Amino acid sequence: MNxxxxxxxxxxxxxxxxxxxxxxxxxxxMISTALKPIEQTMTMPPVWIPYRLFVERDGRRIAVKEGxxxxxxxxxxxxxxxxxxxxxxxxxxxxxxxxxxxISGEEVSRPVRIIxxxxxDSRHPWIKAIPEVDESDLAAARKxxxxxxxxxxDQLIRKIAPRWDNFIKAIRAMKYFPLYxxxxxxxxxxxVVGTVLSSSLAAYGFSxxxxxxxxxxxxxxxxTMMVPFPVxxxxxxxxxxxxxxxGTLRPLWVGSFFAGAFNVFLLRQFFLTIPKDLSDAARIDxxxxxxxxxxxxxxxxxxxxxxxxxxxxxxxxxxxxGPLIYLTDQKTFxxxxxxxxxxxxxxxxxxxxxxxxxxxxxxxxxxxxxxTQRSFIEGISMTGLKG
Amino acid sequence: xxxxxxRNLGLGLAFISPWIIGFLAFTAYxxxxxxxxxxxxxxxxxxxxxxxxxxxxxxxxxAVFWKSLMNTIYYAAFSLPLGLVISLLVAVMxxxxxxxxxxxxxxxxxxxxxxxxxxxxxxxxxxxxxxxxLNHFLALIHVKGPDWLADEHWTxxxxxxxxxWGIGGSMVIYLAxxxxxxxxxxxxxxxxxxxxxxxxVHITVPLISPVIYFNLIMGIIGSLQVFxxxxxxxxxxxxxxxxxxxxxxxxxxxxxxxxxxYACAMAWVLFVIILFLTWAATKSTRRHIxxxxx
Numbered sequence: 220m221n222x223x224x225x226x227x228x229x230x231x232x233x234x235x236x237x238x239x240x241x242x243x244x245x246x247x248x249m250i251s252t253a254l255k256p257i258e259q260t261m262t263m264p265p266v267w268i269p270y271r272l273f274v275e276r277d278g279r280r281i282a283v284k285e286g287x288x289x290x291x292x293x294x295x296x297x298x299x300x301x302x303x304x305x306x307x308x309x310x311x312x313x314x315x316x317x318x319x320x321x322i323s324g325e326e327v328s329r330p331v332r333i334i335x336x337x338x339x340d341s342r343h344p345w346i347k348a349i350p351e352v353d354e355s356d357l358a359a360a361r362k363x364x365x366x367x368x369x370x371x372x373d374q375l376i377r378k379i380a381p382r383w384d385n386f387i388k389a390i391r392a393m394k395y396f397p398l399y400x401x402x403x404x405x406x407x408x409x410x411v412v413g414t415v416l417s418s419s420l421a422a423y424g425f426s427x428x429x430x431x432x433x434x435x436x437x438x439x440x441x442x443t444m445m446v447p448f449p450v451x452x453x454x455x456x457x458x459x460x461x462x463x464x465x466g467t468l469r470p471l472w473v474g475s476f477f478a479g480a481f482n483v484f485l486l487r488q489f490f491l492t493i494p495k496d497l498s499d500a501a502r503i504d505x506x507x508x509x510x511x512x513x514x515x516x517x518x519x520x521x522x523x524x525x526x527x528x529x530x531x532x533x534x535x536x537x538x539x540x541g542p543l544i545y546l547t548d549q550k551t552f553x554x555x556x557x558x559x560x561x562x563x564x565x566x567x568x569x570x571x572x573x574x575x576x577x578x579x580x581x582x583x584x585x586x587x588x589x590x591t592q593r594s595f596i597e598g599i600s601m602t603g604l605k606g
Numbered sequence: 607x608x609x610x611x612x613r614n615l616g617l618g619l620a621f622i623s624p625w626i627i628g629f630l631a632f633t634a635y636x637x638x639x640x641x642x643x644x645x646x647x648x649x650x651x652x653x654x655x656x657x658x659x660x661x662x663x664x665x666x667x668x669a670v671f672w673k674s675l676m677n678t679i680y681y682a683a684f685s686l687p688l689g690l691v692i693s694l695l696v697a698v699m700x701x702x703x704x705x706x707x708x709x710x711x712x713x714x715x716x717x718x719x720x721x722x723x724x725x726x727x728x729x730x731x732x733x734x735x736x737x738x739x740l741n742h743f744l745a746l747i748h749v750k751g752p753d754w755l756a757d758e759h760w761t762x763x764x765x766x767x768x769x770x771w772g773i774g775g776s777m778v779i780y781l782a783x784x785x786x787x788x789x790x791x792x793x794x795x796x797x798x799x800x801x802x803x804x805x806x807v808h809i810t811v812p813l814i815s816p817v818i819y820f821n822l823i824m825g826i827i828g829s830l831q832v833f834x835x836x837x838x839x840x841x842x843x844x845x846x847x848x849x850x851x852x853x854x855x856x857x858x859x860x861x862x863x864x865x866x867x868y869a870c871a872m873a874w875v876l877f878v879i880i881l882f883l884t885w886a887a888t889k890s891t892r893r894h895i896x897x898x899x900x
Contacts, residue, residue: 227802235699239713245771246717248739249728261737263745417624424621430614431607440625443633447831447880449856449873451636453643453866457650458636477628508617537721539834544861555723559838562727570731577724584719592712599775600782 286347422486526598697780718774
C-alpha cells in the first residue's frame with residue numbers, strides 16, 4: 220500500500236514538474252533573449268545565460284566580442300593590397316609571400332608583412348577578439364572592428380553579463396514607444412472607468428429596482444452575448460467612419476461607457492447577494508436611488524467592481540483587433556499594435572530587441588496579477604461557475 | 607400600473623439606459639445592418655448595392671473560403687479537446703494535496719496572461735526553424751525538427767501548441783469547481799474500495815460537468831474565431847495559406863479588399879456554424895450534466 224502511494228506521488232510530482240518546466244521555459248527564453256547581445260541570440264546550441272568575454276591586456280581587463288576561431292597554425296599579416304591586417308593559415312605564406320590561386324587555377328603571389336605568428340592547432344585554438352563597444356555608436360564600432368587582436372581561447376574570461384540596456388535600446392528602436400504607452404494608458408483608464416460606471420449602473424437597474432418586463436429585458440441582454448464580434452464588426456466600423464473617428468482613439472473607448480452584457484451579468488449576480496433590507500431602510504430615510512447606488516451599493520460591491528475593472532484593463536491592454544481596425548497613424552498606436560508593427564519592420568533578426576519589447580509589454584500585466592492575485596483568481600472562477 | 611410601478615419603471619429604465627443605448631448602437635443596429643450588407647456589394651466608399659444571395663453563392667465557389675474554413679476546423683478539432691483534457695488534467699493534479707500548490711498554479715496560469723502579441727513574438731522565436739528553442743530540444747533527443755513556420759504542414763500544429771500553452775484560464779475554472787466537490791464523497795468511495803480512476807469518472811467528472819460544459823462552449827466560440835495569433839505570426843496566411851483562418855480571411859475581405867458585403871455574409875455563416883455547434887454540444891451533453899440545485 221505504501222509503495223503504491225509512493226509511486227503515485229512520484230508520478231504526480233514528475234508530471235507536475237515536467238509540465239511546469241514546459242510552461243515556464245518560453246517565458247525564461249523570452250527574458251534570456253531580451254538580455255543578450257545580438258551575437259548570442261542566433262546560435263546553436265542556444266545561450267541561456269548572457270555572458271561577456273574579457274581579455275587581460277597590458278594589465279587591464281577589456282571586454283571583447285568573439286570573432287572567428289583559429290584551429291591551424293597561422294600568421295597575422297598586413298596585406299598592403301587591401302590595406303588591412305588579416306589572419307591567414309601558415310601554409311599560404313611561402314618565403315614571406317602570400318600565395319593564392321585565381322579562378323583559372325593560376326598561382327599568384329605577392330609580398331606581405333608578417334606581424335605575428337599564431338601557434339594555434341585544433342587542441343589549442345586561438346580566437347580573434349574584437350574590443351566591445353556600444354554598437355549604436357557607429358564610428359566607435361568601426362574603429363573597434365579594426366582594432367582586433369588574437370588570443371589563445373583559454374585566456375578568454377567569461378563573465379555573466381545581462382545587457383539591461385537592451386530595454387532602453389528596444390524602446391529607442393520602437394521609435395514611438397512613449398506614445399504607444401501613453402495611448403494604451405489613456406485607453407485603459409477610460410475603458411475601466413466607463414465599464415465600471417456603466418455596467419454597475421445597469422446592473423443596479425437589473426437587480427435592485429423591480430420594474431415590469433425587467434427579466435425579459437435581461438434575457439435579451441444575455442442573448443446579445445451570443446453575437447460574435449465579426450457579425451457586428453463591419454457596421455460598427457462603418458458607423459465610426461461616418462462619424463469621422465477612424466484614426467482616433469475614440470472608437471476604442473466610447474463603447475465601454477455603454478455597459479457590455481457580460482459585465483452587467485457579473486455585477487448583477489453580486490448585487491443580488493446584498494440584502495434588500497439595506498436599501499429599503501435607506502429608502503424609508505428618503506434616500507434617492509442614485510444615492511443608494513453610489514453610497515451603499517458601490518462600496519459594498521468593491522470586490523466585484525475590482526474584478527470587472529481588472530478584466531477590462533487586461534482586455535484593453537492586450538487588445539489587438541480593435542486597434543488594428545481603427546488606428547491608422549503610428550502615433551496613435553497602442554503597445555500591442557506598436558509591438559506587432561515593430562516586428563513587421565525588424566522581425567527575423569533583432570530578436571533581442573523584439574524579446575525586450577515583448578517583456579516590457581507583458582510585464583505590467585504580470586505585475587498587476589501578482590498584486591491582485593486574489594481578485595483575479597476569484598474573478599475567473601466566478602465567470603465559470605456562474606456561467 | 608400604479609404610480610409606484612410607473613415610477614419604478616422609469617427609474618429602472620434610467621439605470622439601464624447606458625445598456626439600452628449600447629444595445630441599440632452596438633448590437634441591434636449593427637446586426638440589422640450586417641444582415642443587409644451581407645446581401646449587398648459594399649466597399650465603404652460608395653453606397654451598398656443590393657445583389658441578393660450573390661455573396662453567399664460566391665462563398666460556395668471560393669476556394670480560399672473553403673481553405674480558411676477547413677484550416678479553422680482542423681485547428682478547433684485539435685486545440686479544443688486537447689485544451690479541455692490538459693487543463694482538466696493539470697487542475698486535477700493541482701487539486702491533490704501537494705506542496706507549493708499556489709506556486710504551481712501560478713506557473714500554469716501565467717502564460718494565459720501574456721498579451722497575445724507578446725506571446726506570438728515568443729513563439730515566433732521558439733519555433734524558428736534554425737535557432738529556435740523547440741528544435742534545439744528536439745535535436746537533443748536526435749529528432750530533426752521541421753521548419754515550423756515555413757512548412758505548410760506544421761503551421762497549424764504550431765498554433766495548436768501555442769494554444770495549449772495558454773490554457774490557464776480554463777484550468778483555474780476547473781480548479782475552483784474541483785475545490786467545491788465535497789470531500790466526504792471521496793471518503794465514502796474510499797471505504798467502498800474505489801480506485802482513483804473510478805472516483806474520477808464517477809464522482810469528479812459528474813460533479814464538475816457544468817464547468818466542463820462551460821469550457822467546452824467557450825472553447826467552441828473562441829477557437830472558431832481565432833484571429834490575433836495567426837494574423838500576427840503569418841500575416842497573409844502563411845505558406846500556401848495553411849494558416850489562413852476564418853476570422854483572418856474575413857478581416858482581409860473587409861479591410862484589405864473592402865468587400866464588406868462578403869465579409870458580413872462570412873460573419874453570418876460563422877454565426878450559424880457556432881450556433882449549430884453550440885446547440886449540438888448542448889444537446890449531446892445535456893443528459894450528462896449534473897446541476898446541484900436540481
